[in-house]
Amino acid sequence: MSGRTLTNVVNEQTVALNALIYGYAGHSLVTPHAAIQQIWWTEERINEKVTAEFVTSRLRPNERQWLERSVGFGDLTDDTYIDWIMERARRLFLVLAEVGESDKIFTVVDRSWDDDDLPLQMDDIEKLELSNRRNDQVNNRFYHTQFTFLLRELDEGVHIDYAPNEVLPLEYVMALPPAVTLQHWSRVHRPKEPAVVYVRRKFALGDVNSPDAFESDYIMDVESSRMVEHEHIAPVWASYTLKGAGYTLTNFVGQHTLKSFIDHRNPAQYQKLPKPERRHLILGWLHCLADAIATLHQMGFCHSSIRPSNILIDEHNNIAFSDIGSLETFQKDKKPDPMEVYVYGAPEANTSTKPLEAEASAPSPTIGNVRKPSVASKSSGGSSNSSGSGRQKLTKVPTNEFSNFNFGFKKTKLAPKPRSRMHDTEKADVFSLGCIFLELITFMLKKKAHDFIKHRSSKQKVNMGGKNSRTDSSYHANLERVESWMKVIEDAAAEQTDDSFAAIPHILILVRGMLSRAPGVRPSARDVRDRLLDILLNHTSMPSVHCGSHKHDIGVATSSNSDSDRTSSMSSFRSSSLSLSTMSSDTDTIRSGPSTMRGVSSILNSYADRSTLDDISEFDDAESVRTIGKAHNAPMRIEVDPYRVAPRSQPV
Template sequence: MSARTLTNVVNDQTIAMNAMIFGYAGHSLVTPQHTMHQLWWTDDRINEKVTKEYITSRLRPNERDRLGRPVGFGGGDLTDDTYMEWILERARRLFLVLSEVGVSEKIFAVVERSWDDDDLPLQMEDIEKLSLSNKKFDQQQLSTRFFNTQFTFLLRELREGVHIDYAPNEVLPLEYVMELPPAVSLQHWSRVHPPTKPNEVYVRRKFSLGTAESPGVFESDFLMDIESARMVEHDHIARIHSSYTVKDTGYILTNFVGQHTLRTFIDHRNPTQYQKLPKPTRRYLVLGWLHCLADALTTLHQNGFCHSAVRPSNILIDEKNNIAFSDIGSLETFQKDKKPDPMEAYVYGAPEAHTSALSFDVDMPAPLPNVGGNRQPSIVSKSSSGSSNSNGSIRQKLTKSPTSEFSSFNFGFRKTKKAPKPRSRIHETEKADVFSLGCIFLEIVTFMMKLKPSDFLKHRSSKQKVNAGGKNSRTDSSFHANIDKIETWMKKIEEASFKHDDDAFRTVPPIMNLIRGMLSRAPHVRPSARDIRDRLLDILLQYTAIPEVHCGAHSHDIGIATSSNSGSDNASTISSLRSSSLSTMSSDSDADTIRHSTTTSVRVSSILNSYHDRASVLSEISEMDDDESMGAIGRPMPPPLNTLDATRRNIAPSAASPVSPRSSGTPVSPQSPRQSSPSGENRSRKTVPWNKPFMRLP
């Protein structure tokens, strides 16, 4: 193609057509080169546009004289402001809308009604009061044009802690980021940035607020879960920056932009962001993850929440190798935009969640999986095959409906839909979170030791069929059903750590002992999240020369002063352990929200009501004696986690060390007298009713 012909093809008209079709303004019809930036009417742009010169240029000469007169409202009341001052201070957007419609002179009627930009968007009945035209037909046309044009200049920007209900035709002040994360499971979460701020990137998550029959039925749950999530602030729990609703759909924005989930990060084995770090820094980073996740879980439990979904797919890692929980798993709204994986929930679930509480015995071998109920066989399947063994099938059967209705070619056969089962909260406890976190810790240490995750999966798998939520598997790779194999894998990791001289590997044996306690089959034997966190901090400070332990100040603890004096005490205590001091980090932010309809007391009571069904069932859960539970692992348990070994460290425990608020304030559960088991065995049990509060306030 000659240069002349190319010039005739690529011109202003073809570039405009290219932009209209592809959204780009490139110099080729085939390969667009540059993204077209949308024009946003932000506050700065409005202030630059609407000036005194612009206002006077849009009015007739006889109307310009009124701009310097004082504003007069109905009833004879006067103000010191002139019409010009009122427009420049309060009604710049309104003047732009009137100018766009072609009735700039109506700004005087707007000011005399004491309207300003905060009153936008105006309803149709209010617009008709302005009498934009003397003719009835033009009046209706101009009013409709005003109503639609106001949304072009009305740009309500999302700020931190704000929730906004946008009108269906209102402009959303967000631009898409043309970049996808490496993890495929995170690519359905779009990435956006505010107008004129391309470096301020947020992850946007989308939730449906209703159904076709009942639109908006879930909006109250959506708002309550947002308020509940904002009650817990932690650096390693993805924070909700802002939220909005539009067209029966809810959205939240978070500034934690994950590139990987923990699952994809481990499976990738060589993430680029991880390989850029020096080897000692990598090991310190991974060990710090253990402490940060434990501190985040501690904060959740102290605020009365159970996570209930501690799994690798719910843990995010950003491009700077920061780690965080994607959300609070017990808040059901934030689980709706995820693809559920029942098999993952089964693999990382606690043993009490998959074993009957009445028949639970720590001396028994690994329990057989019992996830999901068997489907009742239909009459058709019984008559054709004699029996039905298709437990995992989700195919819907056609059953005879007892009706004589004859409409729309319905001859009595209808598809019967399974009623959705309510979410069971029986086993959503703090101890279940601890078990799942122990599984996560073991996989992270396996990654640090450069052992293949596939080898770990094969090592702990046993040959037995599993049916989890409709998914069938011939092997059971769950942690709770293969405790013995988990123990042999931990011994393998310990033996491998002795072959290395780096100080990070000296932490492996004590961490393995900590994980053994976390993976105990008896829930009451497992340590609390706070004990785990404190023990991890002691291990990192005692065995390594890590320069900084993130979250080491434990500034999110409830009931512990976070003043400057306490921070200096913490620093002096840690400096006595080793020469390098611990730097404290804390982040506090106060959020303003547009919605003030729900007070704190109402939100707290709503959350307590949502957990009421758990409290009624947890009172029936039986727990075993300590003597019975000690045989679960088959080896002596590690020393108490909330005390320091002063002999090994050659120091006395610091008096300024944080004390758990649960140690003294939590009432002791009354123990019922021992009763013989129904089977007549000599082994006895005790029943501990659940009387701990689900919500703890500072």
């Protein structure tokens, strides 16, 4: 035990053992009341350690006089050796001091090496001639020691490729969320920031036969997710790769999925709110989710996986989609329920007459002779057979704008295989969102989710992954029963006196349009969002509507050829009410006309003048560390500001 150090005792195994024995982690195995002080060589700690006095104390008297001399290439800079060490090579000096070769710092400076060159490879280490004779033991010690001090801290918007021996500056948080149905995603915090928690997700970059088979998809999907910034889509706060796996961190920490939130019926965080605020919260969620989907569609994405298990709620009752469902990387670490995929799917995704590509991770169930549907890529048309200009998944379209553009990942990437997905359309997203709306309204009226499922279920044999069910509770197969449940909800809302319930009949009219069997007559997500805002402003006393400014609009104009078109511009929401009462469930007159779509090239053109591209650091070695960022450690943020319009003013 005497040979062990604090660093190699505190590892994943001992932390897990602590959690098993004591129910919590981060404390001493011997004295569980005492917290373990993990040693992190952060920038702050290195600056405190490596002072001019420290450098001087590690050198012989005859070597100290060199510190005030100009560096060997003095014609290029006025720096002295001590200036170079203190400004550029503190970590390198620490490594040399640790292996007992502090005097080699002069060789390092003469070669104009600095901390940005870490980690050094063995060929470079040998050039330092750390011993008078060739000594592989000293060289190996330098190689392994450098990773102790090479602490590349993750920051917002940054990606780092960590070398196998590099220190990962994260610690586990062992507290479990109240909802056991959350995916098995670990929770971590950065050094000395235990109160700031992140959710970490892990994705395999390949398999045994091809270790990097999925790496290109991971890279593109992470970058695509960063292009969409919305409060109600869990962001990729940072990402990194390590030992054949890709990881993402998000600062949206879910305590519940929407499914577990509704199933609990009385979540503690919800019960703490006064009753009027609870109702306003649910109504606000409807609008915020619609705003998130509208933004996705404007950015060229479909979600394609709108289901309760993919919607998160944090401890402060904030709601967000866990990710963008059409980005396949983010589906690989989940354990999807095939029945849930089927229940919330649109009719057009479940009525194919020929075999389609099945979703590998969650094969959809089949009913009778209906064949397995695909979970498809998106096109922007109203249905899967749309012949209009298809909006391709943003990250998967090969464009010339990507040439010579580097996001900080490896230079050579395999071209991703095209994935044919026919039925994931914007209108399919609207249908699934309508299902979510109806369940939230049911919850708001204190109706049991089980009663709703029982009401809409029909006796029809369903095969799901080899298991049989005698009932079909899907929305698309039971639209008539869903309609009768909406009548139950409407009657229940009419009995309530609070003004929040006055909005329910108007919202249900909108939901009927969203659940139309024909994709072409469903409203667009943007129409849903705008009409919801109009309803909330005209029929409730909500003090404010979150996302009401629609600040995520990027100037995509939509036109409508509907017979029940808007009576006026949305610039004044209270001026007039939409004539939604003329719509019926199956003959919905809401029709979304063609929309001006911003293409992939126009998004990428916004990067043309970004100064951060000049500051991307790239190493050729496979084990080197690559960080995206502004100069030095500042993170690179991908913005879409050039395409945003000014936020809409709130109506008076």
